[in-house]
Amino acid sequence: MEKEMQEIAKKLLAEKKVDWVIGYENSxxxxxxxxxxxxxxxxxxxLVFNKSCVNNLSVYLPKVKKQKAAVxxxxxxxxxxxxIIKEHQILRExxxxxxVACEGVDSSKxxxxxxxxxxxxxxxxxxxxxxxxxxxxxDIEKFEKLSSSEKEAFWNKEFERCIRCYACRNVCPVxxxxxxxxxxxxxxxxxxxxxxxxxxxxxxxxxxxVFGRCTDCRACEEAxxxxxxxxxxxxxxxxxxKKLFNYESGKDTDSRPPLSTFKVDEEGIVEIM
Amino acid sequence: xxxxxxxxxxxxxxxxxxxxxNDVFAPKRxxxxxxxxxxxxxxxxxxxxxxxxxxxxxxxxxxxxxxxxQYELKKDTVEFKEKAPGKEAVIFGGRPCDARGFDVIxxxxxxxxxxxxxxxxxxxxxxxxxxxxxxxxxxxxxTSFAGGSPADGKGSDILLTPVSGKFLAEVLTERGEKLAxxxxxxxxxxxxxxxxxxxxxxxxxxxxxTKKLDLAAVKKNLDSSFDSPYWDTVHLPCVKCxxxxxxxxxxxxxxxxxxxxxxxxxxxxxxWDSCMSEMFTKMAGGHNPRTxxxxxxxxxxxxxxxYHVDNFKEELCTGCGRCIRRCPVGIDIRKVVEEAx
Amino acid sequence: xxxxxxxxxxxxxxxxxxTADIKSFQFELLDSEVRKNFKWKSGQFLILSxxxxxxxxxxxxxxxxxxEYVECSIKKTGLVTEALHDLExxxxxxxxxxxxxxxxxxxxxxxxxxxxxxxxxxxxxxxxIEYSLDxxxxxKDITILYGGRSPLDICYFDKFDEWQGKKANxxxxxxxxxxxxxxxxxxxxxxxxxxKPSRDNCTVITCGPPIMIKFVLKExxxxxxAPEQIVTTLEMKMKCGLxxxxxxxxxxxxxxxxxxxxxYAEIKKLPDEF
Ligand SMILES: Cc1cc2nc3c(=O)[nH]c(=O)nc-3n(C[C@H](O)[C@H](O)[C@H](O)COP(=O)(O)OP(=O)(O)OC[C@H]3O[C@@H](n4cnc5c(N)ncnc54)[C@H](O)[C@@H]3O)c2cc1C
Ligand code: SF4
Ligand code: SF4
Ligand code: SF4
Ligand code: SF4
Ligand code: SF4
Ligand code: FES
Numbered sequence: 001m002e003k004e005m006q007e008i009a010k011k012l013l014a015e016k017k018v019d020w021v022i023g024y025e026n027s028x029x030x031x032x033x034x035x036x037x038x039x040x041x042x043x044x045x046x047l048v049f050n051k052s053c054v055n056n057l058s059v060y061l062p063k064v065k066k067q068k069a070a071v072x073x074x075x076x077x078x079x080x081x082x083x084i085i086k087e088h089q090i091l092r093e094x095x096x097x098x099x100v101a102c103e104g105v106d107s108s109k110x111x112x113x114x115x116x117x118x119x120x121x122x123x124x125x126x127x128x129x130x131x132x133x134x135x136x137x138x139d140i141e142k143f144e145k146l147s148s149s150e151k152e153a154f155w156n157k158e159f160e161r162c163i164r165c166y167a168c169r170n171v172c173p174v175x176x177x178x179x180x181x182x183x184x185x186x187x188x189x190x191x192x193x194x195x196x197x198x199x200x201x202x203x204x205x206x207x208x209x210v211f212g213r214c215t216d217c218r219a220c221e222e223a224x225x226x227x228x229x230x231x232x233x234x235x236x237x238x239x240x241x242k243k244l245f246n247y248e249s250g251k252d253t254d255s256r257p258p259l260s261t262f263k264v265d266e267e268g269i270v271e272i273m
Numbered sequence: 274x275x276x277x278x279x280x281x282x283x284x285x286x287x288x289x290x291x292x293x294x295n296d297v298f299a300p301k302r303x304x305x306x307x308x309x310x311x312x313x314x315x316x317x318x319x320x321x322x323x324x325x326x327x328x329x330x331x332x333x334x335x336x337x338x339x340x341x342x343q344y345e346l347k348k349d350t351v352e353f354k355e356k357a358p359g360k361e362a363v364i365f366g367g368r369p370c371d372a373r374g375f376d377v378i379x380x381x382x383x384x385x386x387x388x389x390x391x392x393x394x395x396x397x398x399x400x401x402x403x404x405x406x407x408x409x410x411x412x413x414x415x416t417s418f419a420g421g422s423p424a425d426g427k428g429s430d431i432l433l434t435p436v437s438g439k440f441l442a443e444v445l446t447e448r449g450e451k452l453a454x455x456x457x458x459x460x461x462x463x464x465x466x467x468x469x470x471x472x473x474x475x476x477x478x479x480x481x482x483t484k485k486l487d488l489a490a491v492k493k494n495l496d497s498s499f500d501s502p503y504w505d506t507v508h509l510p511c512v513k514c515x516x517x518x519x520x521x522x523x524x525x526x527x528x529x530x531x532x533x534x535x536x537x538x539x540x541x542x543x544x545w546d547s548c549m550s551e552m553f554t555k556m557a558g559g560h561n562p563r564t565x566x567x568x569x570x571x572x573x574x575x576x577x578x579x580y581h582v583d584n585f586k587e588e589l590c591t592g593c594g595r596c597i598r599r600c601p602v603g604i605d606i607r608k609v610v611e612e613a614x
Numbered sequence: 615x616x617x618x619x620x621x622x623x624x625x626x627x628x629x630x631x632x633t634a635d636i637k638s639f640q641f642e643l644l645d646s647e648v649r650k651n652f653k654w655k656s657g658q659f660l661i662l663s664x665x666x667x668x669x670x671x672x673x674x675x676x677x678x679x680x681x682e683y684v685e686c687s688i689k690k691t692g693l694v695t696e697a698l699h700d701l702e703x704x705x706x707x708x709x710x711x712x713x714x715x716x717x718x719x720x721x722x723x724x725x726x727x728x729x730x731x732x733x734x735x736x737x738x739x740x741x742x743i744e745y746s747l748d749x750x751x752x753x754k755d756i757t758i759l760y761g762g763r764s765p766l767d768i769c770y771f772d773k774f775d776e777w778q779g780k781k782a783n784x785x786x787x788x789x790x791x792x793x794x795x796x797x798x799x800x801x802x803x804x805x806x807x808x809x810k811p812s813r814d815n816c817t818v819i820t821c822g823p824p825i826m827i828k829f830v831l832k833e834x835x836x837x838x839x840a841p842e843q844i845v846t847t848l849e850m851k852m853k854c855g856l857x858x859x860x861x862x863x864x865x866x867x868x869x870x871x872x873x874x875x876x877x878y879a880e881i882k883k884l885p886d887e888f
Contacts, residue, residue: 020509027603029411034603037509055602059512161303163328163337165547167514167601183552185693192530192544193338223601225516226327227307341619344665350644351623351665351706385857385871390617499865499885526860529619529853531668539666541619546853546861553861556851557692560824562864562888572863580866 001100001126002049005072008098008123010044012070018096019067022057023047035060047072049125054105056080056219058173062089070096075116075128076109079215079250080173082120086253087213089176101126108231109218112136120253140236155200161226162199168220168230169206174213181205207233212241212258215250274450276468277442277460279433284440287459288316288365296362298333300326310364319366324410325598329522330371333364334395335378337519338544341391341529346537362399363452369425369432370415370593372403374522376428380585381525391543400448403429404440405474409482412594414607416479417486421592424475436470443471484607488578488588494613495579499571503613508570510602515547517596517604518573523589526553548572578610618856621663621708622648627683629703632769633762635690636734637699638675640683641709653712654678656719656741657847657875660711661855662686662694664701670694671852673738673874674712677745684709687737687769713855715875717742717845719749722817726755730830732802732822736760736769738847739821744773747780757811761787761802761826765795785809803829813839820846831878841879848873848881848888864888 009021025036025046033052037060038044049072057071058080073081078099085092099121104110113133118124143151166182169175181189182202189205191198207214216238221230241247245258279287291297292314299319301311308323310330343354364371379396382389405424406413415421426432430449433440441463444453453460498504518524528546533539546553549569555561563569581589590606597605623644630638641662643649654660656677661669670692676685690699701707719742727746731739746753758777762768765788778784787798787805798805803826811818818839820830827846834844850862850869857871864884867873 028597028605028608032603034605035510037506039506060509161307161309161328163516163519165514165516165519166550167512167516170512170514171601183550191532192528193532193542194544195338219601223514223516225520225599225601226309227304229304341617346665346706349625349704349706351708353620355617355620381858385868387618387856387858388616389856389858391619525858527853528859529669531666533666536666541663541669543619546859548860554851556849557695562850568887575865576860576863580863583866 002047005049005098005100005125006044006047008125009038009047009070010041012096013039013044014041017068018070020064020069021047021072021098022060022064022069023072023098024049024053024055024057049100051105054107054222056171056173056217058084059171059219061095061173062176065090065094068094068096070098070122072098072100073118073121074100074102074105075118076102076113076215076217078118078121079115080217081250082253083213083215083250084173084176086255086257087174092253097121097123099124101128103129103131107218107222109216137235137239140232140239143232143236156196158228159199159203160196162194162196162203162228163226164194164199164202165225167223167225168203168228171219171223172210173215173217173219174210175206177209181209203230203233207237210234211237212245212247213249214238274444274453276463277444277453278463278467279440279442279460281439283459284433285316287456288313288319290456291363291365292316296360298330298362298364299366303327310367313365321366321404324368324406324408325412325593325595327599328520329374329593329595330364330367331374331378331522333362334375334399335392335525336395338542339391341541341543343540344538358394359398362395364399364401367401367403367429368406368593369403369423369427369429370413370421370591371522372401372428373415373418373421373425373591374428374593375401377523377585377587377589377591378525379428384585397448400430400452401428402431402433402449402452405432405434405471406478407435407474409478410594411483412597413482413592414484414486414594415592416482417484417488417592418588418590422475423478423482424471434471434474436467436474439467441467441471486607486611491578491610491613492582495575495610498613499575501614504567504571507609507612508567511549511566511570511600511604512602513549513551513566513569514601515549516599516601517606518547518549519545520595520599522591522593522595523577548576574606574610574613577606619710619854621661621710622652623706623708624684626701626703626705626707629701630772632687633767635699636687636769637690638685638687638769639698640685641707642683643709644706652684653681655712655716656745657716657738658712658714659855659870659874660684660686660709660713661852662698663708663710664694664697665707667694667697669853670698671855673741673847675737675740677741677748679745679748687734687740689734711855714870714873717745717819717875719745719752722746723752724815725753726812726814726816727753727757728811728816728818729756729758729760730802730806730818730820730822731758731760732826733762733767735820735822735826739819740770740773742819743777743782747777747782750780754815756782757785757809758782759785759787759802759806759809761789761805763789765792765797801829802826803833806830806833807836811837813837813843816843818844820844841882842877844878845875846878846881847875850888 021038024033027034099118216234247258298310309328382392426445430446432443526546527543554563577589624641627642628640672686675687791799853859855870857868862869
């Protein structure tokens with residue numbers, strides 16, 4: 001599989017179809033990998049694919065806007081690629097998608113993965129298998145049943161640890177705003193002071209901004225250096241987007257994200273007043 | 274002070290007794306995959322086997338956010354109130370690279386003719402009891418630095434090294450002596466053989482370190498590579514978050530900001546900042562000397578292995594490897610500085 | 615162990631509107647002990663607190679020879695400066711400093727001095743101008759070239775008579791003139807070229823927007839000035855002023871501690887990161 005991937009990359013670079021191939025290379029310990037940018041055909045041999053290839057590489061695509069890039073994408077990463085195409089962050093014709101048939105990487109999301117299909121990829125490496133995995137919302141349902149004070153206590157404990165490194169934001173494929181609210185001084189949405197309250201404000205606003213756009217890719221949770229359970233939020237948001245608006249982000253490249261449209265009567269929302 | 278010896282049981286009793294009257298910070302489990310320095314109430318909360326806690330111990334002395342003073346505007350004047358000095362604290366179970374970080378930034382907070390009271394106050398209040406590392410990780414490279422070792426005591430007040438089922442306790446500073454004297458009932462004198470066993474331990478641990486940087490070569494590379502095209506591409510995978518700088522025991526940069534309580538009162542705070550952030554150098558009117566991400570990326574490595582060496586004759590790094598482990602995209606500082614040319 | 619971040623209390627003693635967006639402030643330190651011991655030299659800077667908003671960095675606009683008040687001329691550009699422009703005489707602020715290095719006047723003794731300033735850069739050279747006028751006998755000719763975008767952007771009209779009275783040759787210019795403007799019209803570097811100052815026994819002190827500095831340096835070099843003869847101040851974002859917060863570095867130099875005053879020979883050695 002790696003060989004096949006390397007050949008495709010080498011050819012794309014040699015034929016100058018792309019400026020960059022963004023993939024994975026081996027890193028500091030056996031079995032670990034990290035993102036790599038390759039621009040020489042002879043370096044294509046560095047490309048690897050294994051269980052450690054967790055990173056969602058689509059985050060890099062808007063950053064190479066002016067150039068053409070090929071990206072190695074798992075089925076779940078493809079959703080992000082579609083989402084940012086839909087949001088006009090990249091032009092489809094500037095991106096070559098090398099889809100890899102994935103049977104799971106070391107990520108919490110894989111146990112319930114139903115996303116490994118590679119629809120829309122320009123190349124596919126390996127054969128996509130039906131993994132027979134099922135959606136499991138039990139953790140979310142369990143969390144939903146907690147009382148507000150229990151929920152609050154849980155999140156306080158999580159966000160007490162947050163060091164506001166913004167890794168969650170910076171690895172997120174749909175968090176691409178050049179002028180993030182968290183950096184603004186006029187007006188100041190967020191005080192620079194790092195404490196539980198401000199940390200929660202940061203993540204709450206971020207989550208509002210990615211609602212209906214987040215593909216529950218878990219890049220943020222994987223990146224968080226202090227292991228905050230961000231997937232509880234992202235999974236809940238996916239669930240609600242589906243339930244309230246019958247919307248799944250990243251499914252296609254042309255539907256409108258639910259919060260950027262308006263209908264007087266949303267079927268999924270029951271008004272109480 | 275003569276080297277001491279302390280048994281497992283006595284160590285446990287010592288930590289419990291310390292925790293009863295001081296803030297004791299030690300590696301503590303936060304959730305299934307996070308261990309950080311947290312306040313422990315008893316020895317049992319301490320997680321002994323971990324070398325690389327998720328975050329640095331630096332924040333127990335140099336708080337991530339710290340109030341510098343409160344102000345209250347009065348008629349024709351303003352009044353300042355400084356927060357009361359913190360409780361005596363003990364950092365227990367950190368590693369030599371953690372403790373050494375304090376030794377490195379102590380110099381910064383005392384240079385330029387100004388002693389940084391808010392930092393040095395906390396530092397003087399804290400006793401650091403470090404534990405030597407038996408099995409260094411693949412990310413560890415402390416032996417690259419002058420005197421650096423998995424069993425080095427620089428920055429620690431007391432260094433504990435496992436020897437023959439007990440711990441050899443090297444009491445290294447006045448603060449350490451004070452503590453050892455106060456709790457002398459838990460310690461016995463160590464024999465020469467036990468002291469010699471520590472040297473053996475250190476040697477064995479050092480050989481397990483897989484990577485040693487040639488710092489003279491690194492400095493030479495960095496001295497001449499500022500304008501090199503190397504930096505144009507090496508930074509690309511980096512997403513410019515601040516994880517690497519915030520988990521680092523030696524990064525010291527900060528911002529000073531204000532928080533208003535009402536019209537007349539508020540507080541002035543300082544909070545860690547990171548050269549990876551665009552806001553770090555962005556001036557009023559929008560000019561930014563380090564606009565592009567490449568310049569910000571280069572700053573971190575240049576600062577740690579070149580500029581800081583020019584100013585302080587030592588690297589701004591203790592080789593803990595935390596930035597490598599916690600970087601979401603696996604940027605390896607060793608590789609970046611070694612390959613710079 | 616001292617808290618070096620606690621500023622000295624001060625009261626705004628006077629405010630003068632210089633231009634649409636620049637005001638000059640006189641600050642009076644409240645504590646008489648502090649007032650007595652608070653000494654600075656031309657070129658140094660202070661960090662001013664506006665309570666409720668934060669701190670910002672400004673040059674001392676007045677020299678040590680006129681130290682009754684602490685004076686700053688401040689352009690409205692952002693959070694702190696806007697809040698400051700809203701304050702009134704009698705309002706309480708605070709300041710800490712003095713920080714940084716200063717103009718090495720002992721090296722300039724017996725020389726001709728040429729000051730070249732533009733925009734808010736004039737705030738940074740008013741202090742050395744007045745210092746040299748107050749120690750007038752130490753220097754030969756003193757020439758001041760000062761330009762603004764328009765006549766309305768020129769500060770310190772009230773000071774010009776005194777400067778000229780102390781035998782300074784003052785040349786004013788505006789990028790664009792207007793009715794009644796009796797001075798030069800044109801960019802500072804162009805006027806400088808026209809003036810053809812002699813490089814012999816002359817030191818140039820220049821401050822202004824980066825683009826002006828760039829072309830002033832070019833003109834001076836064309837006129838045969840050596841880099842060592844040209845002195846300027848650099849501006850970087852600053853927070854501590856103490857060499858600790860880590861953001862104002864250009865390579866190993868911290869502008870707050872090793873600067874802000876540098877000569878062009880030193881600057882030439884630095885990479886383009888300011
Ligand atoms: C040595 C030195 C001397 C200066 N002297 C003067 C002077 O005499 N008159 C004058 O009008 N201006 C001067 N400046 C520029 C002045 O410091 C900035 O305009 C001011 O800090 C802007 O603050 P703000 O809060 O209004 O802007 P914002 O953009 O809201 O600033 C946000 C924060 O960034 C910092 N910051 C932003 N821009 C700068 C900058 N250029 N330099 C340093 N810190 C900055 C401020 O401390 C502030 O906390 C000087 C700058 C330096 C470095
Ligand atoms: S990655 Fe984690 S620690 Fe960093 S800002 Fe996000 S939630 Fe906080
Ligand atoms: S899971 Fe996290 S990183 Fe992925 S799209 Fe959602 S918010 Fe962004
Ligand atoms: S090196 Fe890694 S941790 Fe540091 S800013 Fe870049 S991506 Fe973030
Ligand atoms: S730079 Fe990295 S390896 Fe060095 S001390 Fe900091 S976190 Fe540890
Ligand atoms: S400049 Fe960057 S690398 Fe250096 S101490 Fe500050 S945050 Fe760390
Ligand atoms: S302003 Fe803080 S280091 Fe220069």
